[in-house]
Structures are given as structure tokens and as C-alpha cells.
Amino acid sequence: SNGGMFSYYMASRLDDFATIGPVAGAPMLGFGDIPTGPLSIIDFHGLDDDTIPYEISTSEGEGPGNTIISWDGYYYYDKPSTIQKYADGLECGPRESWPTAMDGRHNFECVVHSGCRGGGEIVHCHANYGHDYPFGPDQYIEGTRIMWSFMKAHPKQN
Numbered sequence: 067s068n069g070g071m072f073s074y075y076m077a078s079r080l081d082d083f084a085t086i087g088p089v090a091g092a093p094m095l096g097f098g099d100i101p102t103g104p105l106s107i108i109d110f111h112g113l114d115d116d117t118i119p120y121e122i123s124t125s126e127g128e129g130p131g132n133t134i135i136s137w138d139g140y141y142y143y144d145k146p147s148t149i150q151k152y153a154d155g156l157e158c159g160p161r162e163s164w165p166t167a168m169d170g171r172h173n174f175e176c177v178v179h180s181g182c183r184g185g186g187e188i189v190h191c192h193a194n195y196g197h198d199y200p201f202g203p204d205q206y207i208e209g210t211r212i213m214w215s216f217m218k219a220h221p222k223q224n
Contacts, residue, residue: 067089067090067091067117067118067197068091069088069089069091070088070089070090070091070092070109070118071088071091071092071093071094071097071118072091073086073087073088073091074086074088074091074092074093074097074098074148075093075097077101077105077107078097078098078099078100078101079099081101081102081103083105083222084105084106084217084220084221084222084223085105085106085107085108085216085217085220086105086106086107086108087107087108087109087110087213087216087217088107088109088110088111089109089110089111089199089200089209090110090111090112090115090117090118090197090198090199091111091118092111092118092142092143092144092145092148093142093143093148094133094140094141094142094143095129095130095131095133095141095142095143096131098143098148098151100151100152100155100156101155101156103183103184104156104182104183104184104185104186104223105156105182105184105186106182106186106187106188106216106217106220107152107186107187107188107189107190108189108191108212108213108216108217109145109149109188109189109190109191110191110192110199110200110209110213111145111190111191111192112192112193112194112195112196112197112198112200113173113192113193113194113195114194114195114196115195115196115197116136116137116196116197117136117137117138117196117197118136118142118197119134119135119136119142119144120144120145120146120192121134121144121145121146122134122144125144126139129141129142132147145190145192149179149188149190152188153179153182153188156179156182156183156186156188157181157182157183158179158180158181158182158183158186158187158188159179159180159181159182160179161177161178161179162177162178162179162180163175163176163177163178164176164177164178164189164191166191166212167208167212168200168201168208168209168212171193171201171205172193172194172195172200172201173193173194174191174192174193174200174201175191175192175193176189176190176191176192176212177189177190177191178190184223185223186220187216187220189216191212
């Protein structure tokens with residue numbers, strides 16, 4: 067989760083990344099700037115996450131600046147708004163289904179915004195799990211396979 071927050075932050079400050087793969091992370095209040103260059107994102111987040119809440123229903127309520135409050139008092143941007151903000155800012159196309167081999171497991175599903183600036187894509191996957199990697203604890207590798215496949219397909223463009 068800290069790595070997910072940090073990847074959003076670093077991608078907004080440096081143009082060195084082809085892709086980022088946040089898991090159970092979202093930008094904190096004041097740290098949600100859109101990158102200036104092309105970027106692809108694959109993002110996993112549990113719908114039941116209350117550590118870094120997915121949306122208002124798993125949070126402690128509304129915070130300042132269109133954020134939601136986590137159980138420990140931090141302010142995060144909710145995930146649906148974050149994904150849409152990045153899709154708009156990176157000039158992506160509309161949301162469409164993005165099928166995977168794990169669709170349906172714990173209601174796992176992914177959506178994609180294609181046609182982003184520089185050929186990038188934004189994929190967001192979610193399911194009924196908390197603050198964790200998807201498919202745990204017995205099939206963590208499946209989330210890694212999905213992420214790695216996406217990253218291999220989206221190399222850094224010169």
C-alpha cells in the first residue's frame with residue numbers, strides 16, 4: 067500500500083516509468099498530480115479495504131478536498147475518482163471491460179481505459195477482499211501474472 071501510494075507520487079514527478087502497478091494504494095491528500103508524460107497503470111484494490119479505503123462505504127467518512135478518511139485518520143482520494151482523474155488527465159478513452167483468467171473469483175473484475183497519451187492504458191481491477199494482494203493467500207501468484215503480463219505489454223516508449 068505504501069508502495070502503491072509512492073508509485074502514484076513518483077510517476078507524477080518523474081517521466082522515467084513506463085508503467086506503475088499500485089496494489090491497495092491511493093494518492094493521499096495533496097499528492098494526486100497527473101503525470102506530464104505517457105504512463106500506463108495497472109491498479110489492484112480490494113473493495114473491502116478500510117486501511118486505504120476503496121470508496122466512501124469502507125471509510126470513516128468524507129475528508130477535506132474530496133478525500134475519504136481511513137480508520138487511522140489519513141485522507142485518501144477514493145479509487146473510482148482516482149482512476150477517472152488519471153484517465154481524464156492522460157487523455158484516455160472510455161472505460162471498457164478487460165477480461166482476465168481470474169474473472170469472477172471473489173467477484174474479481176478489471177476495466178481498461180485505452181488510447182491514453184503516448185499509447186498508454188489504465189487498467190483497474192477490484193474484488194471482494196480487504197487490504198491485501200488479490201487471490202490470497204493461496205493464489206497470490208495469479209495477481210502477479212496479470213500485472214507482469216500488462217507491464218511486459220507496455221514498455222517505455224522513447
